[in-house]
Amino acid sequence: MTEIILTLESGTLSRLQDEIMEMRSVRDSFDIIEVRGDxxxxxxxxxxxxxxIRDSIDKPVLYTYRTEKEGGQGALLGEDYLYHLATIQKSIPVDYIDVEILQVSDPTIVEQLKRYSKVILSHHDFNGTPSDAVMTGIIDEMTAAKGDFYKIAYMPQTPEDVERVVAVLEQSKEKFGDIVTAISMGELGTKTRTSVEFPSRFTYGTLNEPQAPGQVNVAKLREIYGGTK
Structure with missing residues (x-):
């Protein structure tokens, strides 16, 4: 079953207080809360x-530090990036942690992070959609690194790009099971976030402003996918 991840937009405690109030009013519309450390x-x-968040709402927390290279605001890379993730894990419990596969130089790092959280290995490109071979190669890298879940997200330039992402999702699910998320961003790729025909493991939604191109309100996602936790 597709789980709905609510991506928060807060970067301050005062803004977060407002978001917590909003989250409470739609708590049945999402399964996991994503905090953007960047x-x-x-x-x-x-x-x-x-x-x-943990004191206010009984939902699992996903921690993400998205680097500038992959569409976020984070400047940390390589060892500094991985040290930051480990620091967060040791400072406070997080149920899931997003790890950009291109920052992983040694698979044993993933093993260490898995001691504290479920690991979502990810790769994003906000400029385009790679070839099929590159997409499958990246997922193979994630497999070698032994993450719990795999996520790829790319910006389509044509409807054909969207179809290629869907095809890679279906092939990957056949090989690895229900642990793969594949997103084609923006308006062109909306169906990859909302289709029950070819569902990903996770879909990402928002309360208000989209935090990634094409994100959909979580209440609408719940109407589409059903289920509550």
Whole structure:
């Protein structure tokens, strides 16, 4: 079953308080809360933010630090990026953690992170959609690194790009089971976020402003996918 991840837009504690109120009013519309660490200015505030969420809403938390290279605001790369993820895990419990596969130089790092959280290995390109061979190659890298879940997200330039992402999703699900998420971003790729015909493991939604191109409101996603947790 597709689980709905609510991506928060907060980068301050005051904004988060407002979002928590909004989340409570639609709590049945999502399954997991995604906190974007790259939106926060310092780790202490970030840890307090995660604590506020955990104290307020009984939902699993996904921690994501999205780098600038993959469409986020985070400047940390390589060892600094991985050290940051480990620091968050040791500072406060997070149920899931997003790890950009291109930052993983040694698969044993993933093993270490899996001790504390389920790992979503990810790859994003906001400029285009790679070839089929590149997409499947990236998923093979994720397999070698032994993440719990795999996520790819690309910006389509044509409807054919969307169909190629869907095809890679279906092939990957046949090989690896229900652990793969494949998103074609923007308006062109909306069906990859909303179709029950070829569902991904996760779909990402929002309360208000989309935090990635093409994101859909979580209430609408719940209408489409059904189910509550």
């Amino acid at each position: 939106y926060f200015k310092d780790v202490n505030t970030l840890v307090r933010a995660i604590a506020m």
